[in-house]
Amino acid sequence: MKADATLDCIGLYCPLPIAHTAKKLKELEVGQVLEILADDEGIKEDMPAWCKTTGNELLGIEEDAGGYRVYVRKSRFDGRADLRE
Amino acid sequence: MAEKERVTLIVFSGELDKALVAFNIAIGAASSGMEVSMFFTFWGLNIIKRNEGSIHSKGIMRRMLNMMNRGGSKRTHLSKFHMMGLGTWMMKRLMKDVNSPQLEELMAMAKEMGVKFIACTTTMGIMGIGKDAFIPEVNSFAGVATYLAEAREGKINLFI
Numbered sequence: 001m002k003a004d005a006t007l008d009c010i011g012l013y014c015p016l017p018i019a020h021t022a023k024k025l026k027e028l029e030v031g032q033v034l035e036i037l038a039d040d041e042g043i044k045e046d047m048p049a050w051c052k053t054t055g056n057e058l059l060g061i062e063e064d065a066g067g068y069r070v071y072v073r074k075s076r077f078d079g080r081a082d083l084r085e
Numbered sequence: 086m087a088e089k090e091r092v093t094l095i096v097f098s099g100e101l102d103k104a105l106v107a108f109n110i111a112i113g114a115a116s117s118g119m120e121v122s123m124f125f126t127f128w129g130l131n132i133i134k135r136n137e138g139s140i141h142s143k144g145i146m147r148r149m150l151n152m153m154n155r156g157g158s159k160r161t162h163l164s165k166f167h168m169m170g171l172g173t174w175m176m177k178r179l180m181k182d183v184n185s186p187q188l189e190e191l192m193a194m195a196k197e198m199g200v201k202f203i204a205c206t207t208t209m210g211i212m213g214i215g216k217d218a219f220i221p222e223v224n225s226f227a228g229v230a231t232y233l234a235e236a237r238e239g240k241i242n243l244f245i
Binding site for chain 2: 011012013014015016018019021022023050053054
């Protein structure tokens with residue numbers, strides 16, 4: 001899958017992948033896709049849940065030997081106003 | 086845009102493990118676009134006491150209490166297997182091993198994300214400690230009415 005930016009969360013546990021994703025997505029434009037690399041299995045459940053809460057679109061999760069590639073499209077980030085700047 | 090969801094956490098416990106969980110949830114909620122307030126009361130106040138210097142209080146009983154209950158994030162220990170510091174030291178090592186942030190880093194992260202820290206003035210009064218006992222990151226000093234006013238608007242309220 002083609003992404004506009006990549007975020008490396010390899011070796012990181014909850015809540016860091018989610019927190020970093022929220023921060024990174026602020027730098028992207030609506031409609032752009034962020035690729036998140038992670039190896040904590042919790043991401044498989046957490047990222048769909050986070051997308052549901054925030055209104056961003058989960059495009060898919062790919063799994064390989066190194067871990068997971070998660071693709072999120074920025075649709076409507078409902079985060080705090082001061083974080084969006 | 087829809088009104089932000091509100092999360093309130095009552096941090097009653099002063100132990101390291103419970104504090105880690107509290108800040109973990111706070112950061113997760115803030116990352117999910119929620120408004121988060123943490124109410125520190127009773128032993129929970131120890132987490133947000135400053136690490137440096139001494140804490141002043143009046144009267145022999147309060148002075149003794151605050152000597153034994155000095156507090157500060159760096160002095161917190163595990164609720165289980167503290168083992169005179171060995172267990173807590175080991176847990177911190179294990180966390181470092183897997184790049185898990187220490188309590189102080191989580192606190193800084195939460196603050197950066199706009200999580201509010203509120204200290205309970207009743208406990209401060211009972212224990213005889215003033216505002217100067219706390220880290221400057223504390224947003225306000227208040228009581229149960231403040232907590233309730235926020236909690237009644239929140240969908241998620243936790244007592245830790």
